[in-house]
Amino acid sequence: MDVPKAATLPQISQGGDFFQNARDFQIGNLNQANIGQNQYNIDQRTNVELQNVIGQQIGQVLVRQGSTGLLDMLDPIPDASYTRNRKTSPPDSSCLPGTREDVLKKVTSWADNSLLGWNNRHVMWLYGYVGCGKSAIAQEVAEHYARKKRLAASFFFFRGSGDRSRSGRFAATVASQVAGAIPSTYRFIEANVKTHPGLLWPSTSLIAQFKHLVYDPIKSVKWDLVGSNILRGPYVVVIDGLDECEDRDDIASFIDQMLAFFKKNPRIPLRILITSRVEEHIRTRLDPTRVELVNLVNHTTLDDITTAFRALFALATKHNRSIQCYGEWPTPADLEQLVLHTGRSFIFMSTLAKFILDPERAWIESGTLASAMVQTIFEK
Secondary structure, X not given: OOOOHHHOOOOOOOOOOOOOOOOOEEEEEOOEEEEOOEEEEHHHOOHHHHHHHHHHHHHXXXXXXXXXXXXXXXXXXXXXXXXXXXXXXXXXXXXXXXXOHHHHHHHHHHHOOOOOOOOOOOEEEEEOXXXXXXXXXXXXXXXXXXXXXXXXXXXXXXXXXXXXXXXXXXXXXXXXXXXXXXXXXXXXXXXXXXXXXXXXXXOOOHHHHHHHHHHHHHHHOOHHHOOHHHHHOOEEEEEEOHHHXXXXXXXXXXXXXXXXXXXXXOOOOEEEEEEEXXXXXXXXXXXXXXEEEEEHHHHXXXXXXXHHHHHHHHHHHHOOHHHHOXXXXXXXXXXXXXXXXXXXXXXXXXXXXXXXXXXXXHHHOHHHHHHHHHHXXXXX
């Protein structure tokens, strides 16, 4: 069915007719708009903010009218974002309190950086060998910007996990989140899906899907009228484990397209954080003159490992009276030895802690440590 007229977003201008053709809201006076049950002061809101509010209302109207929802058409992967159940949909990683503060500060400083700077890099590549904490940082960054209402999308690739290890539904999943985070993109995404019936077919290229589902809709938003959006900071997309996607050629094309998009649109308020191991099809395309590069190994300190160990042992002590009887445990000397044995690897630290605190479970999961050790040797 055709999109109802309500889907045509009004432009803010002077006079009483600037909401011409709009439905499902009323104007109280020239300074206030009543949308649904909410009243908004136009003098205090930018055009884009009103478009976002009205876009949300239009989405609700379309659902009430029984139209096919955009979410149904996009059919996103349900367990690909930062909100997934990490126990059943790994990676099950998060930053322990007090750890990774140095690198998190570096990431947030980059993401919060003004769009008006001359040396403006829209993309950051956080790289390092397996077990150095890339996914934990990606999870923390996604949660941080979700709280700030600035997370446009997040996608966590994971090798051998079906759709999350392939590129086929990557763009549609990202687009579904962008439509929710930046509601003024909703109508553009929906229109492109309807205009290009084969856009979501498996045979359609990843480049075409990202162009019509993500980049063009974001570019269509009237960012030049933004006021508070620039003050609030750019939106952020988090893509974790890009190297774990099996479709290497698609990922290479995705990187080329992403950098070309930002080169043509340098003032788009969007940042993309990518984490991965160092793979040739990724490394050779991320030009250091256009991409912020962060070697996570250089930002992993023994203090981080020590803090993580202390947090895990403190939690175990809190729930185990037998451990409490020993007094201070482990001793400072024992803790120091444990830290030195990790080689500044968080996966080694986590596995050692499991062997100490839950040896039966640790033996079952010991393959994780062995695999990590082999991969780390070859990647260093």
